[in-house]
Amino acid sequence: MPSYPLHSLAWHHRPFTHLIAFVVVSLLLFVSPLPSRAQTTTLRIADSIDMTNADPQVSNEIPVLYTFAEGLTSLSDTGEIMPFLAEGWDVNDDATEFTFYIRPDVRFHNGRMLTGDDVLWSLQRIQNPDTGAFRGNNFQGLTLELVDDMTLRVTSPTPNAVIPAYMTDAFILAPESIGQDGTINQPIGTGPFTFQEWMPGQELRLAKFIEYWRGEPLVDEISYLIIPDPSARLNALRSNSADIIASIRPTDLPLLAGEQDIVTQLALPNLLTHLTFNTRDPIGPLADVRVRRAIAYMIDKESVRIAMVGEDGPGVVNNQYWNEGDFWRLPIPDEFAQPNEAIARDLLEEAGVADGFETTILTWADGRPAAEVVQARLLEFRITAQIEYAPDFPTYRTALEGYEYGMLIDTAFPRTDPATLLTFWNSTNPNNIFRGGYSNPDVDTLLAAGVATTDPEARREAYTETLTIVQYGDVASILMVTRNAVWGMRNTVEGFTPGTGQLNRIDGGVSITSLVTP
Amino acid sequence: MVILVLFGSLWGYFAPPHDPVAQDFSKRLMPPDLINLFGTDRFGRDIFSRLLVGARPTILVSTASTLLACTIGIPYGVLCGGAGRLGKILSRILDGIQAFPTLLLTLLFVTVSGSRYEIIVVSIGLSFSPLVARVAEGIVTSEIGRDYVLAARAIGVSPFAILVRHILPNGASVLLVQATSVLALTILSEAALSYLGLGPSTLVPTWGRMLFDARETMELAPHTVLAPLIAISTLVISVNLLGDGLRDVLDPTLVD
Numbered sequence: 001m002p003s004y005p006l007h008s009l010a011w012h013h014r015p016f017t018h019l020i021a022f023v024v025v026s027l028l029l030f031v032s033p034l035p036s037r038a039q040t041t042t043l044r045i046a047d048s049i050d051m052t053n054a055d056p057q058v059s060n061e062i063p064v065l066y067t068f069a070e071g072l073t074s075l076s077d078t079g080e081i082m083p084f085l086a087e088g089w090d091v092n093d094d095a096t097e098f099t100f101y102i103r104p105d106v107r108f109h110n111g112r113m114l115t116g117d118d119v120l121w122s123l124q125r126i127q128n129p130d131t132g133a134f135r136g137n138n139f140q141g142l143t144l145e146l147v148d149d150m151t152l153r154v155t156s157p158t159p160n161a162v163i164p165a166y167m168t169d170a171f172i173l174a175p176e177s178i179g180q181d182g183t184i185n186q187p188i189g190t191g192p193f194t195f196q197e198w199m200p201g202q203e204l205r206l207a208k209f210i211e212y213w214r215g216e217p218l219v220d221e222i223s224y225l226i227i228p229d230p231s232a233r234l235n236a237l238r239s240n241s242a243d244i245i246a247s248i249r250p251t252d253l254p255l256l257a258g259e260q261d262i263v264t265q266l267a268l269p270n271l272l273t274h275l276t277f278n279t280r281d282p283i284g285p286l287a288d289v290r291v292r293r294a295i296a297y298m299i300d301k302e303s304v305r306i307a308m309v310g311e312d313g314p315g316v317v318n319n320q321y322w323n324e325g326d327f328w329r330l331p332i333p334d335e336f337a338q339p340n341e342a343i344a345r346d347l348l349e350e351a352g353v354a355d356g357f358e359t360t361i362l363t364w365a366d367g368r369p370a371a372e373v374v375q376a377r378l379l380e381f382r383i384t385a386q387i388e389y390a391p392d393f394p395t396y397r398t399a400l401e402g403y404e405y406g407m408l409i410d411t412a413f414p415r416t417d418p419a420t421l422l423t424f425w426n427s428t429n430p431n432n433i434f435r436g437g438y439s440n441p442d443v444d445t446l447l448a449a450g451v452a453t454t455d456p457e458a459r460r461e462a463y464t465e466t467l468t469i470v471q472y473g474d475v476a477s478i479l480m481v482t483r484n485a486v487w488g489m490r491n492t493v494e495g496f497t498p499g500t501g502q503l504n505r506i507d508g509g510v511s512i513t514s515l516v517t518p
Numbered sequence: 519m520v521i522l523v524l525f526g527s528l529w530g531y532f533a534p535p536h537d538p539v540a541q542d543f544s545k546r547l548m549p550p551d552l553i554n555l556f557g558t559d560r561f562g563r564d565i566f567s568r569l570l571v572g573a574r575p576t577i578l579v580s581t582a583s584t585l586l587a588c589t590i591g592i593p594y595g596v597l598c599g600g601a602g603r604l605g606k607i608l609s610r611i612l613d614g615i616q617a618f619p620t621l622l623l624t625l626l627f628v629t630v631s632g633s634r635y636e637i638i639v640v641s642i643g644l645s646f647s648p649l650v651a652r653v654a655e656g657i658v659t660s661e662i663g664r665d666y667v668l669a670a671r672a673i674g675v676s677p678f679a680i681l682v683r684h685i686l687p688n689g690a691s692v693l694l695v696q697a698t699s700v701l702a703l704t705i706l707s708e709a710a711l712s713y714l715g716l717g718p719s720t721l722v723p724t725w726g727r728m729l730f731d732a733r734e735t736m737e738l739a740p741h742t743v744l745a746p747l748i749a750i751s752t753l754v755i756s757v758n759l760l761g762d763g764l765r766d767v768l769d770p771t772l773v774d
Contacts, residue, residue, distance in 0.1 A: 230734070231733050231734060249734070251734065251735075252734070254738060255737050255738065302543075303541065303543050306543045306546070307543075307560070307561065311546075369560075369561075372561065373561070376539050376540070376541050376561070376721070379721060384721070389715060
């Protein structure tokens with residue numbers, strides 16, 4: 001006699017009982033007032049560039065650093081330098097001595113209160129060349145000392161009006177951040193979010209800091225996603241895989257016209273696209289200033305503008321960092337505003353390269369359209385330029401350090417003060433690899449003069465002359481187009497403005513950003 | 519269809535309808551019309567002319583890669599099948615190489631060595647040589663016990679001569695068909711490399727590079743992506759059909 005499992009018999013005998021029980025249990029589970037775990041709100045921000053180091057003092061400057069580390073000052077959306085971790089500061093008449101008053105109510109992520117010793121330690125660490133701080137050059141020659149527990153005095157041997165501007169990205173960290181190997185892998189800052197986990201090239205995870213001195217942040221976590229490809233980044237926003245994305249290509253804006261769930265905002269300062277020659281170790285005919293000038297006359301800046309932002313996009317042809325109406329707009333007539341084929345050919349003839357030559361254009365990120373415009377234009381003059389496209393920042397930096405390129409096309413990011421922008425042209429600044437290793441003692445002197453006075457007119461004069469020498473004297477660089485960075489966000493994001501592009505700042509950023517149900 | 523593509527390539531080389539690199543920003547992303555048969559791209563360049571000009575590097579790179587794959591793959595495969603114990607060791611090495619996806623191998627070579635044309639040819643050729651080697655090994659293994667081989671050995675013909683004069687000619691048709699399959703794959707590989715931005719960054723367009731460029735405009739102007747896509751598909755299908763045709767003609771077992 002065959003045997004049957006008991007449960008199968010039961011099932012066949014009472015099928016409806018089971019069905020009803022199943023439905024009832026399901027309904028009970030569905031409507032029962034069981035306590036539900038509070039949902040964690042994660043703000044997903046996608047950007048193109050990752051940190052180069054977990055240590056914010058060493059890393060290249062990118063917006064996310066400001067979420068977990070802060071400086072004594074902050075850049076406001078109108079471009080002013082405002083108190084931040086310092087309540088304020090005094091400056092003497094000749095701008096050689098600055099006294100910063102540190103806030104008494106700031107806590108580090110490890111719960112300890114911020115003290116003057118921490119500030120002094122952080123700034124001295126930035127100042128120490130062994131640290132390799134990205135902005136270490138700004139602090140060379142300065143004397144740092146504590147007047148009392150919460151007061152820092154910074155003394156400069158020469159007048160230096162931009163020290164408060166330098167403080168915006170001189171990140172203050174707790175000395176406990178230093179790991180056993182002497183480096184910082186888990187930075188302890190004072191920002192609204194704490195550093196959790198970093199997967200280089202992929203994601204940085206941050207958790208909210210409940211004791212943040214400006215109030216508890218409104219979201220629980222930030223997931224900072226690295227998506228270098230602009231199309232992929234845009235798709236992440238459109239498919240709701242990211243809440244906020246940086247650096248939307250202006251030429252992609254028409255795609256978002258019909259998207260009801262997405263809003264775009266322009267960041268306030270300008271991005272500047274420039275073509276800069278390798279003047280440290282110039283290759284072939286590019287060592288001749290006449291050839292560089294000829295190339296400057298070839299380039300149609302309007303074509304570069306259209307390639308970068310489209311016909312009606314947020315960008316203008318420019319030969320400086322500032323647009324019409326900006327305070328720092330300098331009176332520099334643009335000799336290269338329009339291409340001049342005849343002059344270009346004469347100069348090439350004069351330099352003995354009328355038959356052309358071969359060179360390279362190094363670029364990365366969103367520089368490819370501009371590079372292709374320049375490449376095609378050069379070919380009309382028999383100059384064959386190979387585009388070397390670096391897929392990411394480390395590769396780009398390595399290529400820059402190799403000085404084996406003819407010219408580079410890059411975008412200069414907005415900074416707090418003209419001095420912090422133009423310091424890249426200083427021959428003693430290690431970061432002048434981003435400007436082709438340019439070196440001119442006259443420019444060094446002008447840059448020093450620019451920071452040695454608090455008189456804005458005197459500073460404008462120094463910077464006008466600097467950019468005139470760089471562009472029209474040495475023809476080391478051709479500044480072409482300024483444009484606004486475009487940020488996109490889903491309509492579930494509230495309270496976020498890109499402002500100056502820094503993700504946490506005195507008047508905006510992620511500490512006051514929340515996520516809502518649409 | 520292959521002849522049509524070759525003709526288009528020659529047309530593009532000698533007299534394309536428009537300058538394939540000339541930019542005209544007043545004609546950006548124009549749809550197809552009588553002047554620009556396939557429309558224009560984001561720099562206002564004529565897509566049809568770029569397709570014609572781009573056919574040449576696409577064909578040259580894929581053909582050279584296939585020749586290289588055969589040059590390396592056939593002797594290696596013959597050794598695997600005919601060199602006794604050494605052949606077995608070589609065969610296991612081949613198994614190891616084949617464990618890696620072909621595109622991954624190509625990407626590895628190009629990333630390490632750079633993206634010049636010659637590097638790309640070598641990278642693709644090396645990556646696909648195991649496919650040819652495996653077929654060559656199969657031919658040798660299956661033929662080596664046949665009567666005509668035993669007869670040749672019995673009369674004192676050297677093993678090398680047996681391989682070259684007797685076995686390989688018998689397997690030539692199979693190898694030729696395999697070569698056409700590899701050719702189709704190398705076309706796709708070249709396109710994939712260019713699409714990933716690892717192709718040669720010269721002014722001369724390639725079809726893969728056109729696809730890469732069109733990513734940014736494919737939603738606003740679908741014609742920019744369709745033209746190179748159709749061109750690549752057509753060439754790959756044509757080459758595959760050519761391979762089928764060659765097999766039908768050359769394989770004696772398929773003759774009625």
